[in-house]
Structure formats: structure tokens, C-alpha cells
Amino acid sequence: MFSPSRLTHAHSNNTVIYSPRRPPNNNDFSHNSFLCELRHFLVQSTPQDHQAPLLNLGLLRSLPSQPIGLASSESLLADLIHSSAPTILSFTQGSLLHAHHEELALSPVLLQELGQRLGQVLEEVSQVMEAVEDGRVRGRLDRLKRLSGFPFADRVGGTLQYRAFLLLKALQMARRAFNPPRAQRSARANPNAPSICGLKTLTVSLERYLISPNTADIKNCRGVCAFPMGLTRNHAVLLNSHIESGHSSERAPCCVPVAYDKMEVVDLGELGTTLKTEPDMVATACECR
Template structure:
């Protein structure tokens, strides 16, 4: 390890590596990007899925490219919004929770940690009963088919969607999973549920974008331009790494005059009093009268929690 008479009588430390694989094997090389742990442990299917899911959402819903009204400049922190107690996804998740997620059409935001490497040990399993599993499979197939029909994102987006499908395949009862897709079937149920919520959010955003184009093109129909009705209002959100980074909460605007929209007896009398020339400090206003919740899937190394932010997205307008 050294020779007598070395300069200053000192010896430097020696670090030895033993490589059991053939010298030309690609796995036998250690690089600065490749640690001993990653050389031994391959990433899980769930980790690969989450990496692809984040890229998919970032590519298909880039906030700066959404055709919408101007985005609010100051981002709103999700932590400032009222929230129901978070619900934990896992094999002990209740059937009503899972059924509610499958039936909900509310948009879902995905909160990722700052570094995706924090999700390397992320494992979540679901234990869906056969009826719910069949419902999940059907809803996911329908959402994928609609994505393929519209193919708004182009070839690259469709390729990534195919990869996400492969990582969350749900074989039918009695069928073997396709070759190369073997894994924990309960983790596959979890990945399939996340993919369904992501696709529902994407499809909903695309539908909103079409509606905005139609409104700008004057295709709403004659006489509807100034009537109390829903309009798009996109706000910027802040919560670590959030996909999509914005959400369309919508808003109501338009005139409240006969025929009144979605009104009640109080507003009818109020409007009659105002139109008869009597002064009012506040005439009837066009406001939201029904709301939809916002779902946030918060992912971290410990698992996944679903946070419900109630009354976020306006669904219907009325004169009040």
C-alpha cells in the first residue's frame, strides 16, 4: 500500500471497489450520476408512473399556454383555502370515499414534492371490491378513448399516455396481465385511480378551452351576450409543485333584467321595484348560486392524501 521513505512519511487513504460483473457490462460502471443504491435497486413501477404523470400533466396543461382570460398575477396558496379533513388513500380507504372519487367530476390538482426523488419509496395499495374495480376500469377506458379521439396534445402526449396505461393496467377477472406489466395488482389499482382523475381534469380543461373559443367567436347564440351566465376566470395557485398550476374557478357576469336568470321571489320584487324607478343601493346582481369542489391529491413519501376544497368552482349563475 506504500513504500518506505515516502515523502514526509505519510500515506494517502486507498478506496477499493469490487465489481463482480463483467468489465464491459453497462451496470458495472459507476458514474457521478449512479450511486451504489441505484445500481442495485431498480425504481418501482409506482415511482416511474408518478414521474411520467407529472411530465404528462406539465406537457398537456402548461399554464402559460392555456387560452383563457388573464391569469391572476399573485398566486393563491392552497393552504389559505378552507378544507375538509384530508382523506388518506390506501388499502383501508372506505368504499364511500372510493365511490365518491370515481363518481366525482370535480377537477383534481396533484401536489408533488419539490424533488421527485422523495417519492422513490412511495407505495400505496388499494383494495377495490369487484364492482368498484369494474367501474374504475370502465371509466378509465372511456377517458383514454376520449383522449385518443381528441388527440389535442399530439404524438408525444399520446406516447406518454400509452406509457401511463401500461403502468396502471387493470386485467379483467380471470385474465393475466400483459407481458412486462406484472407487479403488485393493488398498487396498479392506485395508479389507475390517479390516472383517471388526471385524465378527467385534462378533458375538463380542454372542454373549457373549447367553450372559451366559441364565446370569443360569437357562437353562443343570438341575444345571449349580456345575459347573466358563467364566464371563465383562471387563477394561479401555489403549493409546492402543482399540476396543473392554475385552475378555472369561473365567475358570473351579465345583466339582471327580465327575463331574470335562475332567480327567486325576492329578486323578482327587488328588480320590479328598481325598474319602476325607485332607487336601490344594490340592484339585483349576477352571482354564482352553485359551486363545485376542488380535489387536491397530495403525494409525499408517506403516501397520498385527498384534500377537498369545498365551493371553489362556480357551476351556475343567478340573479340575487
């Protein structure tokens, strides 16, 4: 993806040394260890469903892929760091069996923002994980922090910036899995309560070769659309009134999605990292229409 002559960062004794970029080195155990730990952490901390029918990702409308690395624009990296959209990390065979070299060159301001966001989500996930009995997950998180060099020193190399970025996106997914929305927790606590129109969980399988997590909660809208309807338009109110007046042949108001969020797929390929954005992927709001 990048020219062999591109400069790279090597972090040693808090000093950033610039040297010609080397071809992938199969003995880079540190980076391979980080990627393996990251994938195992995602598998253990997020839902996995190997029995669900596979979703054909080729049917989705996607925006053009963009490389993530030294050539990435500051605006793209800022959007990714600030984004709260669901993220899927796709690992290829080569990215795990061979040293997958990639780096970022964040500005000091953006690097500081990355550190702040990573620290915040680490604290949130760590608090929730105190109740997790599986010590392997907590151990992997500790190793991931160490391998990403977090908390950062005054100056941090491009490889550690890249690892910290991946760790941030992975932890955001883990936080979603550990902390389901309040409405979802309420439904679990009161399974017999009347279901009004609103967002509900809908898990679909995204399983491909070495993808984590292999499922995604794209949400869906379910529930009753009956008077009084709060999440609706005037047309649905009048339609419901018309049907209740005896005109049962008309289509009743339906609980449907009216707003969506994107999903980001970060593909860690053998030759580099790319971002593919899937727009309108996750339902975020419902109405009776």
C-alpha cells in the same frame, strides 16, 4: 403511514403474490417513471400560469385529510372513482425523487367500475387529442396506459390499481381542459354577443412546489341582469322593476353564484397519499339576486 408488516401485492405472469411490504426502493424505476410521466402529462395538457398571483391555500376551509391506500374504506374509494369534481394532484419532492410506494385493495366490483370509467375517459381524451399537434402528449398517454397495466388482466395487483386510480383523476382534469363547457366555447366564437348572467371562466393559480395542474378554473358569474331575467327570484324581478321606475338609489340585481362544487386535492407525499377536500370551491350555477 403503514406498518412494514402489511402485506403487499406483486403482479407477475397474471398471478398475485403476497409478500411482506418492503421499505421504499429507490430502484423502482417503473413506479417512478409512472409518476414522472403523469406529472409531465398534466403540465403539457392542462393550463399552466406561472405569472398569476399565488392563491393562499391556507385560507381555504378544508375537510380533514384522509389517507388513500390499503387502509382506505371501500366507500371513500367508490366516492373518488365516481366523483366528477375537479382534482388537483400535488407532488412533493420526495414522491418523485424516491420510489413512492402505495397500493389499493379494490373489491372486484369496484375494480371493474374503475376499469370502465378509465376506459371511457381514455377514449374521450384520445379522440380530442387526435387534433393535438404535440406528439409528446399522445406519447406520454400511451406510456401511462402501459405503466398502469391498462386494460387490466383478470387479476391486477394493488400498485397497478393505485396507478389506474391516479390516471383516471388526471385524465378527468385533462378532459376538462380539452373540452371547455359549451357556453365558454360559444362565448369564444361570439365575443361581441350580449353577455347575460351565466358562468364564465375564472382561472386562479394554485402553484406550490410540484403541483399539477398549477391552476384551477373556479368559475365566476358575470353578465347583465336586466328584464326579462330568467335566472332569478321574484325579489330580483321586483327590485329591477323598482329601479327602472326611477328609484336608482337602490342596489341593482347582481349576477352571483348560487351553487358550488368541491375540489379534491390528492397529495402524493413521500410517506403516502392523502386526500383533502375543499368544499364550495367551484361555482356551478348563477342567478340574478
